[in-house]
Every structure is written in C-alpha cells, then in structure tokens.
Amino acid sequence: MTPLRYESDTRVIERALVDVDLAAATAAVRRLSPPQTVDVLERLNRQQRAILYRLLTKEQALAVFEDLEPTLQGDLVGALQQEDVAILFADLDPDDRVELLDELPASVARRLIQGLPPHERGLTATVLGYPHGSIGRRMSPEFVAVRSDSTAAQALSRVHQRLEDAETVYTLPVTDDRRTLVGVVSLRDLLRASPATPIGELMQPAHPVRATDDAETAARHCADLKVLVLPVVDNESRLVGILTVDDALRILDTAETEDQARTGGTEPLRRPYLASPIRNLVRARVVWLLVLAVGATFTVQVLSAFRGTLSHVVALALFVPLLIGTGGNTGNQAVTTVTRALALGDIGPRDTAKVVAREFRVGLMLGLLLGSVAFVLASVVYNRSLGAVIGLSLLAVCTMAATVGGAMPLVARALHADPAVFSNPFISTFVDATGLVIYFLIAKAVLPI
Amino acid sequence: MTPLRYESDTRVIERALVDVDLAAATAAVRRLSPPQTVDVLERLNRQQRAILYRLLTKEQALAVFEDLEPTLQGDLVGALQQEDVAILFADLDPDDRVELLDELPASVARRLIQGLPPHERGLTATVLGYPHGSIGRRMSPEFVAVRSDSTAAQALSRVHQRLEDAETVYTLPVTDDRRTLVGVVSLRDLLRASPATPIGELMQPAHPVRATDDAETAARHCADLKVLVLPVVDNESRLVGILTVDDALRILDTAETEDQARTGGTEPLRRPYLASPIRNLVRARVVWLLVLAVGATFTVQVLSAFRGTLSHVVALALFVPLLIGTGGNTGNQAVTTVTRALALGDIGPRDTAKVVAREFRVGLMLGLLLGSVAFVLASVVYNRSLGAVIGLSLLAVCTMAATVGGAMPLVARALHADPAVFSNPFISTFVDATGLVIYFLIAKAVLPI
Numbered sequence: 001m002t003p004l005r006y007e008s009d010t011r012v013i014e015r016a017l018v019d020v021d022l023a024a025a026t027a028a029v030r031r032l033s034p035p036q037t038v039d040v041l042e043r044l045n046r047q048q049r050a051i052l053y054r055l056l057t058k059e060q061a062l063a064v065f066e067d068l069e070p071t072l073q074g075d076l077v078g079a080l081q082q083e084d085v086a087i088l089f090a091d092l093d094p095d096d097r098v099e100l101l102d103e104l105p106a107s108v109a110r111r112l113i114q115g116l117p118p119h120e121r122g123l124t125a126t127v128l129g130y131p132h133g134s135i136g137r138r139m140s141p142e143f144v145a146v147r148s149d150s151t152a153a154q155a156l157s158r159v160h161q162r163l164e165d166a167e168t169v170y171t172l173p174v175t176d177d178r179r180t181l182v183g184v185v186s187l188r189d190l191l192r193a194s195p196a197t198p199i200g201e202l203m204q205p206a207h208p209v210r211a212t213d214d215a216e217t218a219a220r221h222c223a224d225l226k227v228l229v230l231p232v233v234d235n236e237s238r239l240v241g242i243l244t245v246d247d248a249l250r251i252l253d254t255a256e257t258e259d260q261a262r263t264g265g266t267e268p269l270r271r272p273y274l275a276s277p278i279r280n281l282v283r284a285r286v287v288w289l290l291v292l293a294v295g296a297t298f299t300v301q302v303l304s305a306f307r308g309t310l311s312h313v314v315a316l317a318l319f320v321p322l323l324i325g326t327g328g329n330t331g332n333q334a335v336t337t338v339t340r341a342l343a344l345g346d347i348g349p350r351d352t353a354k355v356v357a358r359e360f361r362v363g364l365m366l367g368l369l370l371g372s373v374a375f376v377l378a379s380v381v382y383n384r385s386l387g388a389v390i391g392l393s394l395l396a397v398c399t400m401a402a403t404v405g406g407a408m409p410l411v412a413r414a415l416h417a418d419p420a421v422f423s424n425p426f427i428s429t430f431v432d433a434t435g436l437v438i439y440f441l442i443a444k445a446v447l448p449i
Numbered sequence: 450m451t452p453l454r455y456e457s458d459t460r461v462i463e464r465a466l467v468d469v470d471l472a473a474a475t476a477a478v479r480r481l482s483p484p485q486t487v488d489v490l491e492r493l494n495r496q497q498r499a500i501l502y503r504l505l506t507k508e509q510a511l512a513v514f515e516d517l518e519p520t521l522q523g524d525l526v527g528a529l530q531q532e533d534v535a536i537l538f539a540d541l542d543p544d545d546r547v548e549l550l551d552e553l554p555a556s557v558a559r560r561l562i563q564g565l566p567p568h569e570r571g572l573t574a575t576v577l578g579y580p581h582g583s584i585g586r587r588m589s590p591e592f593v594a595v596r597s598d599s600t601a602a603q604a605l606s607r608v609h610q611r612l613e614d615a616e617t618v619y620t621l622p623v624t625d626d627r628r629t630l631v632g633v634v635s636l637r638d639l640l641r642a643s644p645a646t647p648i649g650e651l652m653q654p655a656h657p658v659r660a661t662d663d664a665e666t667a668a669r670h671c672a673d674l675k676v677l678v679l680p681v682v683d684n685e686s687r688l689v690g691i692l693t694v695d696d697a698l699r700i701l702d703t704a705e706t707e708d709q710a711r712t713g714g715t716e717p718l719r720r721p722y723l724a725s726p727i728r729n730l731v732r733a734r735v736v737w738l739l740v741l742a743v744g745a746t747f748t749v750q751v752l753s754a755f756r757g758t759l760s761h762v763v764a765l766a767l768f769v770p771l772l773i774g775t776g777g778n779t780g781n782q783a784v785t786t787v788t789r790a791l792a793l794g795d796i797g798p799r800d801t802a803k804v805v806a807r808e809f810r811v812g813l814m815l816g817l818l819l820g821s822v823a824f825v826l827a828s829v830v831y832n833r834s835l836g837a838v839i840g841l842s843l844l845a846v847c848t849m850a851a852t853v854g855g856a857m858p859l860v861a862r863a864l865h866a867d868p869a870v871f872s873n874p875f876i877s878t879f880v881d882a883t884g885l886v887i888y889f890l891i892a893k894a895v896l897p898i
Contacts, residue, residue: 259709
C-alpha cells in the first residue's frame with residue numbers, strides 16, 4: 001500500500017512519455033502492479049498508450065491486457081504486431097474475447113478466431129451465438145458442473161481436476177442426467193460434508209437466468225442475490241454457462257455509467273475520460289444539444305404567441321427563468337427518483353398508476369409550498385395580482401412537472417426504450433414550453449389585460 | 450425460474466393485505482424464496498410490512514431479515530417482540546449488526562448489544578470503533594488468516610476448522626508473526642499445491658485498504674481489482690478485517706443511488722421508492738427546490754436590471770428560455786461526465802487544470818456549432834443583428850457553462866464535499882443567471898439601443 005510512490009511514478013511516466021524518455025518510463029512502469037498500470041494507461045492518449053504498453057514485460061503485458069476495457073484493448077490491437085495479438089487473444093476468457101471482438105473490424109476478428117485452438121474456438125462460438133445485450137454473450141462457458149446423484153467426494157475430485165482452467169470452483173452448478181440445472185452447491189459445503197453425502201442433499205436453489213435475458217437485468221439479479229456465481233440456462237433449462245460476480249459488477253458499472261450519461265443528456269463515452277479525444281467528447285454531446293435546442297424553439301413560439309401580453313406587462317418576463325427553472329428542477333427530481341427505482345427493480349411497469357398517483361401528490365404538495373412562499377413574497381415586492389399569477393403558476397407547473405417526470409421513465413420502459421433517454425434535460429425542455437403556456441394563460445385570466 | 454408465478458403471488462399478497470385476508474397472504478408468501486420475499490416487503494408500507502413479516506416461518510424470517518436494507522430492518526425492530534429481535538440481532542454478521550444499530554434509537558441499540566454473547570459483543574465493538582463512512586465500519590472482523598511460514602496442509606486444516614463460522618474461506622489473508630498483512634492466498638491455490646508447500650510461495654500481493662479509508666473508495670478498489678476479498682489493515686499494517694465483494698457491491702450501489710439522487714437535485718431516499726411515505730418524498734426534495742428557487746431569484750434581479758433594454762426590444766425576451774436552457778444543458782453534460790469520471794477514479798483533483806482545459810475546448814466547439822446554426826436561422830427569420838446577438842450569446846454561454854460545469858465537481862472534491870452536490874439543477878441555476886448577464890451585455894453592444 002504505497003499510494004504516494006505510485007502517484008509519483010504516474011507523474012514520472014506521464015512526463016517521460018511527453019519527453020520521449022523511454023528508459024525512465026520503462027523503469028517506472030515496471031514497478032507498478034497490473035491494476036496500477038491499467039490506471040496509468042487509462043489516463044493516456046491512444047498513441048502514448050501504445051508506446052507505454054510495449055515497454056511492459058511479457059508477463060505484465062498479459063495481465064494488464066486482460067484488465068483493460070474492451071475499447072482500449074481494441075485500440076491496442078491496431079498498434080501491436082499480429083503474433084503478439086494472437087497470443088493475447090488466446091489468453092483471454094471466452095466472454096472477454098467476445099467483448100473484444102465487438103470492438104474490432106470484421107476482418108481482424110475473423111483472423112483472430114481462426115487462429116484459436118479448436119476447443120477455444122468452440123467456446124467462443126457458443127458465446128458469439130447469443131444476441132447483443134443478452135447475458136449469454138457475457139457469460140463464461142467454462143464451468144465445472146457436478147451431477148446431483150454423485151457424492152461429495154466425487155464432486156471434490158472433479159474440482160481438483162479443473163483447478164487449472166475453470167473460471168471459478170467456489171460455487172458449482174448441479175445438473176441431472178439430462179444436463180438440466182437442478183441447483184448449486186458451494187465448495188464450502190462440499191468440504192464440510194462427509195465424503196459419501198449425495199450432492200442432492202447439499203445443494204441449494206439456483207435462481208438461474210436465461211441466456212437470452214437482458215445482461216443488465218441478469219447482473220442486477222446476481223447482485224441482489226449476493227451470490228458469487230449465477231447459472232445461465234437455455235430455454236429448456238439446460239445449463240449453458242455461468243455469470244461470475246466480478247463480471248456482473250462490470251456489467252452494472254457500465255450500465256450505471258450509461259444511465260448517468262443519458263440522465264445528463266449526453267451519450268456515454270466509450271473510453272475513460274482522459275483517454276477520450278476532444279472530438280469524441282463533442283460528438284457525445286452535440287446531437288443531444290441540437291435535439292434539445294430544436295425542442296426549445298417551442299418556447300420561442302409560445303412566447304411569440306403571447307407577445308401582446310408580454311409587451312403589455314413587461315414584468316411578466318422577469319419571472320420566466322425562475323418559473324421554468326423551478327418546473328425543470330421538480331421534473332428532474334421525479335425523473336431521477338423513478339429512473340433509479342426502475343434500475344434497482346424497486347418498481348416495474350405494472351406500478352405505473354401507483355407511481356403517477358404518488359408523483360402527482362408530491363408535485364401538488366411541493367407546488368403548494370413553493371407557490372405560497374412566492375405568492376407572499378411577490379405580493380409584498382410587486383402587487384397582489386402578480387403574486388397570485390406567480391403563486392398559481394408555480395402550483396400548476398410543479399404538479400405537472402412531477403407527474404410527467406414520474407410517468408416518463410415508465411412510459412419509456414413500456415415502449416422497451418432506455419428509461420434514462422427521457423433524461424433530465426429532456427424533461428426540462430418539455431416543462432419549459434408547457435410551463436410557459438400555463439404561466440401566460442393564468443396571467444391572462446388573473447391580470448386585467 | 451417461475452417469474453410469472455412469483456408475480457401473481459405478489460399480487461395475491463398485496464390484495465390479501467388490503468383485504469386483511471391473512472390466510473391467503475400466509476399461503477402465498479410461504480411459497481416465495483427469501484430474495485422474492487424481500488422484493489415484496491420493499492413494495493409495502495411500514496404497517497403492511499410488519500404484518501407480512503410476522504406471517505413468515507421462523508426459518509424464512511431469519512433469512513429475509515438478513516437480506517433487508519438496514520432502514521427496513523430498523524422499521525421492523527420497532528414492530529416485533531423484544532425476544533424475537535434479540536434472536537435476529539445475534540444472527541446477523543457484525544458489520545450488518547453495526548449498520549442496523551445506526552438505524553435504531555440509542556436505548557434499543559444499547560439493550561441489543563448487551564444481549565449479545567461476549568465474543569459477538571467484542572466483534573461488534575471492534576467495528577463500532579471506526580468512524581462513520583469508513584470501511585472499518587463496514588468490514589467483517591470474522592476472517593480466517595493463515596501464517597506465511599505455515600504449509601498448504603496446515604492452512605487447509607485451518608480452513609476446515611472454520612468452515613462453519615467464517616464469512617468466507619475462498620481468499621485468505623496471509624500474515625507474518627506480528628499479525629502484519631503480507632499477502633493473500635486463494636483456496637484454489639491451496640488445493641492445487643502439494644501439502645508441504647510454504648504459504649509464502651503461494652501467496653499473491655494483497656492490495657489492502659486502511660480501516661479508516663472512505664468506504665466508497667475501498668469498495669471501488671475491490672471492484673476495480675476484481676477480487677472476492679479485500680483485506681483491511683490498521684495504521685501499522687496489521688490485519689483487522691476483510692471486505693467481501695458482496696458487501697463492496699452493496700456499498701457501491703448505495704453510493705450510486707446517492708450520486709444519482711443528488712445529480713437530480715434531491716436528497717437520496719432511505720427506503721425503496723414504494724416503501725417511502727409521500728411526506729419523505731416531499732422532504733427529500735423540498736429543501737433543494739427552495740435553495741434553487743432562491744438561487745433563481747438572481748435571474749429576476751438580472752432581468753430587472755436590464756428591464757430598459759427588455760421593454761425597448763421585447764423580441765429579446767423570446768429567446769431567454771432557449772438560451773439559458775441550452776446553457777443549462779451544456780453545463781449538465783459537463784457536470785455529469787466529470788462527476789462520473791471522478792466516481793470511477795478515472796480522474797482526480799490533480800487533473801483539475803487538464804479537465805478545465807478540455808471542457809473549455811469542448812464548450813467552445815459546441816458553442817461554435819450551435820451559435821452558427823442559430824445565427825443563420827435567426828438572421829433569416831428575424832434580422833441579422835438579432836441573429837448576431839443570439840449566435841454570439843450561445844457561443845459565450847456554452848463555453849462558460851462547459852468550463853464551469855467541468856470545474857465544479859473537482860472544486861467540490863478539493864473541498865472534501867460530495868462532487869454530486871454541485872448537481873445538474875445547481876449548475877443550471879448558476880448558468881441561468883450568468884447566461885442572462887452575458888446575453889444582455891452582448892445585446893446592448895450589438896443592437897442600436
């Protein structure tokens with residue numbers, strides 16, 4: 001645990017790469033552990049990353065490559081010798097291999113698959129056979145399963161045979177004679193049991209997922225159950241793979257990064273922040289900004305329509321940002337809360353009516369609170385009728401914003417779209433335009449115009 | 450895997466509780482697995498939850514209680530018999546016990562601790578001794594450690610002795626004769642090695658965390674390393690506990706829920722969405738809304754200050770929501786991206802200058818793109834000088850918003866505050882006011898007023 005030393009090594013490496021002092025960079029990077037090296041590589045641009053990677057020892061290089069994100073692995077593949085790539089590729093687990101393949105041009109991918117030993121090629125093909133976004137594509141097909149009619153001793157000897165190559169041996173799926181999953185057994189229980197105990201007596205319920213299930217849902221299931229391994233089955237309940245907790249964690253991390261990006265109105269970055277070129281940052285944001293700006297032209301039209309009212313009572317213009325800002329904030333809060341509850345599985349599409357009713361009540365109470373405060377303040381500073389306009393508008397806008405904000409993510413889910421797409425900026429833009437209509441209608445009704 | 454049956458059971462239970470048909474509820478809930486029962490309990494209000502919980506079998510009740518969130522455990526403790534609570538409490542792991550204690554009134558907590566067997570009381574006290582928010586408070590003090598000078602056979606026999614009670618036996622911390630942590634060894638490597646091999650030859654580097662380290666940082670470290678167990682040491686590098694991957698996952702989940710809530714401008718809920726009373730939802734949001742509304746009164750003041758310009762050219766008012774909305778969106782994007790990169794450890798406070806420079810460039814490019822489009826459109830629809838005002842304002846506002854939005858989370862981190870506090874609504878409100886100043890200054894300079 002020498003974070004200070006590691007931090008100074010990082011600086012040395014970054015400076016050495018800028019100065020093209022490869023001796024200094026080599027000396028520094030060879031002192032780092034693989035996870036530390038990954039941290040450093042994620043901070044560099046593509047060119048520096050390829051240079052530094054080639055300075056690693058052969059041993060380091062393998063361990064580091066495995067830990068890198070698939071996108072960065074893909075970047076490196078383009079910069080390395082073909083034979084080095086083939087070695088690295090054969091060394092990856094089948095699920096990691098498939099993730100990398102998704103990043104590579106088809107011709108490179110085909111060449112790499114053909115270079116694999118037959119057994120590995122078969123495993124890779126299994127995983128490749130499942131659709132994008134399914135857990136089948138992220139599972140490991142290299143598991144150790146035991147039969148329910150075998151004994152603890154037989155199962156332990158099977159574990160011993162597979163200690164070298166299996167992805168994990170700590171939780172073992174249990175199958176019957178037709179490869180149907182019937183449970184799981186932990187190595188701990190195997191070690192604790194007397195050797196002749198039948199596995200059927202030691203096993204626990206398996207809570208499996210189907211290979212075609214959505215990867216994020218399956219990973220969330222693994223996390224909620226707090227298990228090290230989740231068995232993956234086909235439509236006939238036959239065991240086809242396992243999802244390990246570290247892979248589940250990676251899937252959830254990526255999903256949360258995507259959710260947060262969309263919530264903030266940007267496309268997720270495919271590389272770590274410092275490793276993303278500026279043009280990628282711009283590209284991830286500009287489309288959303290343009291779409292939202294087009295949406296915002298509705299506000300120009302609404303204001304144009306009420307231009308007469310506006311030039312009559314210029315004071316109305318003063319409260320436009322406050323009003324639509326508060327509406328946007330209320331909508332944001334509802335969207336954020338409901339999107340997270342959906343992601344955690346706390347609510348589902350069947351709760352739509354319940355959620356909308358709750359958000360309506362919350363919005364109404366927030367509107368009453370803020371509206372009364374605004375009514376009193378604006379009555380004192382300006383006059384009572386302007387106070388009434390602002391107070392009533394806040395009441396209506398908060399109620400509308402919370403209700404719509406709460407409903408949006410559920411509507412998206414019902415349409416099989418990503419709930420986070422109805423993001424905070426989206427709801428703000430929507431609330432801006434409708435809030436203005438409400439504001440001016442109330443103003444026209446209350447004020448003597 | 451019978452999700453359909455489970456879903457209909459859930460409906461049956463919810464309806465039975467409303468109708469107070471306890472026989473139907475009992476029959477349905479006893480068919481569910483503990484994780485499914487937790488799901489159902491999280492959807493009920495406090496009263497229904499206590500009723501349903503008391504319908505569980507003794508065996509179910511123990512398993513379900515362990516899996517519940519501490520806040521919900523706390524709710525239940527108030528509704529159960531003292532002796533039932535004492536049994537549940539003794540059954541929890543020391544780290545889970547401490548989490549529950551934080552939810553309970555001090556008098557109840559004291560009584561429960563006194564009711565523990567002496568050994569368990571000691572373990573609980575160890576964990577209670579670390580500060581709130583530190584990993585020491587979330588670690589497990591019940592680990593199996595092995596000595597580096599022992600053999601694989603000796604280590605395995607130690608594992609066999611502790612199969613009943615240890616939190617995990619799959620990754621074992623290795624210590625020297627002064628309890629100093631020197632590495633970790635996996636059960637897999639122990640099983641694979643010949644019995645006489647010294648542990649010193651089998652062990653791997655440990656990458657430990659300090660007990661006083663921030664819990665979220667430690668959990669992130671565990672996830673990044675993809676290890677099942679992270680050893681926790683004191684300031685003298687002596688082993689004091691372990692963090693298991695499932696606990697790390699729980700810590701990260703809570704942290705991400707908090708981050709997302711703050712990003713949306715609300716306080717995190719302490720219970721699942723449907724289990725939160727409406728007044729809690731209102732309370733979690735109202736303070737932020739009021740603070741932001743007070744911030745938004747600056748926009749009223751800015752517009753008041755430029756009231757002359759506004760009544761002179763009422764057309765300027767038409768573009769206010771579009772302009773500040775786009776600024777807010779640009780700021781949101783920067784805040785979201787940088788906050789997530791910070792949470793993932795991709796960037797740190799030392800990268801501030803680099804991040805600000807990058808965001809400035811991104812904002813400038815976005816501003817140039819949007820500003821040119823707006824200039825052309827507004828020149829055609831209105832006139833060239835209004836087009837120039839809007840184009841230039843967008844350029845300036847986007848650049849400002851991205852730069853400030855990128856800097857904010859880093860400033861918060863440097864001040865040891867939660868980066869997510871400088872949330873999207875916060876940056877929107879800030880950009881609203883400054884954006885208006887920029888807009889009217891440009892208008893006064895360009896237009897013949």
